[in-house]
Amino acid sequence: MTDTYTALVSRGWGRDVAKRLGLPQPVPLRRHDPAAPLLPGPALVIGEGASTEQLVSALEGWGVEVRRDAEAFAQSSRTEANGSGPRRLGAIVLMLDGVQHPRDLAGPVLAAGKALRSLAPCARVVTVSRRASVQDEPAVAAARQGVDGLLRSLAKELRAGATGNGVLLAEGVSADAPSVLGALRFLLSGRSAFVDGQFLTVGTAGGSLPADAERPLEGKVAVVTGAARGIGSSIARTLARDGARVVVVDVPAAGESLARVANDIHGTALQLDITKPDAGERILTHALSRHGGLDIVVHNAGITRDKLLANMDAARWDSVIAVNIAAQLQINEALLASDRFGEGARIISVASTSGIAGNRGQTNYAASKAGVIGMVRSTAARLASRGGTANAVAPGFIETEMTAKIPFATREIARRLNSLQQGGQPQDVAEAIAFLASDAAGGISGGVLRVCGQNMVGQ
Numbered sequence: 001m002t003d004t005y006t007a008l009v010s011r012g013w014g015r016d017v018a019k020r021l022g023l024p025q026p027v028p029l030r031r032h033d034p035a036a037p038l039l040p041g042p043a044l045v046i047g048e049g050a051s052t053e054q055l056v057s058a059l060e061g062w063g064v065e066v067r068r069d070a071e072a073f074a075q076s077s078r079t080e081a082n083g084s085g086p087r088r089l090g091a092i093v094l095m096l097d098g099v100q101h102p103r104d105l106a107g108p109v110l111a112a113g114k115a116l117r118s119l120a121p122c123a124r125v126v127t128v129s130r131r132a133s134v135q136d137e138p139a140v141a142a143a144r145q146g147v148d149g150l151l152r153s154l155a156k157e158l159r160a161g162a163t164g165n166g167v168l169l170a171e172g173v174s175a176d177a178p179s180v181l182g183a184l185r186f187l188l189s190g191r192s193a194f195v196d197g198q199f200l201t202v203g204t205a206g207g208s209l210p211a212d213a214e215r216p217l218e219g220k221v222a223v224v225t226g227a228a229r230g231i232g233s234s235i236a237r238t239l240a241r242d243g244a245r246v247v248v249v250d251v252p253a254a255g256e257s258l259a260r261v262a263n264d265i266h267g268t269a270l271q272l273d274i275t276k277p278d279a280g281e282r283i284l285t286h287a288l289s290r291h292g293g294l295d296i297v298v299h300n301a302g303i304t305r306d307k308l309l310a311n312m313d314a315a316r317w318d319s320v321i322a323v324n325i326a327a328q329l330q331i332n333e334a335l336l337a338s339d340r341f342g343e344g345a346r347i348i349s350v351a352s353t354s355g356i357a358g359n360r361g362q363t364n365y366a367a368s369k370a371g372v373i374g375m376v377r378s379t380a381a382r383l384a385s386r387g388g389t390a391n392a393v394a395p396g397f398i399e400t401e402m403t404a405k406i407p408f409a410t411r412e413i414a415r416r417l418n419s420l421q422q423g424g425q426p427q428d429v430a431e432a433i434a435f436l437a438s439d440a441a442g443g444i445s446g447g448v449l450r451v452c453g454q455n456m457v458g459q
């Protein structure tokens, strides 16, 4: 699925015309490239204290050149300027974990502001702060919650494919916990290209960092439903790229394309309608007999049957609920009842921004996708004792066959209505899922990660 407009305005005369007319100027995003460094330039780390030092040494361990002084960077980038222009920052990491009062935000935040003009295209701004809780003193809660508002606003001010996201630490989780470092690395990398204006909450000190950052799923067995095409096929390919052995599931009618995906990734195919009462057992039996285990389940299969509620019939309502949520509940029940699934397991469900903000004509779909968000919260609690996690990923506008069918004018508006002014790629959803499936995300559970380019609708 191509976005001709983005290609047109990202270079030459197209860029000049768009600039002069004040039209949206999306740029091609920086996506994962194993040959490229983690960042397109040095990282400016703003903050003090032991937790800042922990992050600095992690960044240096990842081969990132770290700068600590915004003013000094501005000066050195001017003197370093050679034929290719001044050096630009690949990221700003803003440590705000110690704020006790909203007044404490000014120093670090304004220092970050001064460095924003030095950001490279597709750079990253990442805040690291503590989650506000009801146990906090009011001033502490105000300061911590303040980070939410400032980060989401800052993300809307960034240009040229740069994004702003945050890592939230629960009480007792230190800045060098594996999932804090895992989340930070994901948010800095090209894997988070279409994640913007979002927070990843690290609730526990669990998780572990992979020995090989390019193969974080080595030795894992994953199942992906609805994998014959679209986002599901991309998820299957990405999990395989990251080292997992993958079972791809789809309806028998999609058998041919399903087999192609399975062959491409050296996985196995299971033709199955996920609404069948024995779907969970069949998935488990297949994974155990063909691969000897099951570690990761990605509930991706989904359908839409849009109608205004005034015109909605029972068939449309029921089919969407059956595929998008009831099947997931039933499969999870079957898996959790088995002692062959659960130890360190990962369940990741594909929700939708429609399930968060609502969407005209989608009462059935939004009920099912909001249901997914409720389901993972509750399932997370059940998996916690076995070291497992459950999370949802909520895509916004993604360039797929589904969205290609939207009439041109509506589609053009829908794909530009986010901070990155373009639709995401199936790959972007897949990367977020691959991260949540990894051991590094072991401390992240029960949440929703939006992959929507900071869509203007919803929170």
Ligand code: NAI
Binding pocket: 225, 226, 227, 228, 229, 230, 231, 232, 249, 250, 251, 254, 272, 273, 274, 275, 300, 301, 302, 303, 323, 350, 351, 352, 353, 394, 395, 396, 397, 398, 399, 400, 401, 402, 403
């Ligand atoms: P798609 O329609 O291209 O692919 C869905 C796949 O699920 C198909 O291969 C289909 O055969 C399979 N499937 C449907 N019912 C099934 C069943 N009963 N049993 C087994 N497989 C079944 O859809 P797309 O765009 O790739 O979406 C994937 C997921 O992402 C869905 O859950 C969708 O709701 C969600 N999503 C998509 C967005 C987009 O912009 N494309 C935005 C937000 C969420």
